[in-house]
Amino acid sequence: LGVPTQSAARAVAIMKASATALIGETNSPASGGKRFRKMETTQGDCSALVAEAGAYFDRVIGAVA
Secondary structure (H helix, E strand, O other): OOOOOHHHHHHHHHHHHEEEHHHOOOOHHHHHHHOOOOOOOOOOHHHHHHHHHHHHHHHHHHHHH
């Protein structure tokens, strides 16, 4: 589509950081600014889910590069 692979990989890396922060609830008003959004979720250990989601993003980055 005319998008340089380096730019596409960087965009996916940014999406990975955002998604893992939301899943792991490590997002904060300081990092989110005006767009900070805290969603109601069940409390618990989501480290396995964060790792799995991160692995999927890494596979996409590998496929793009």
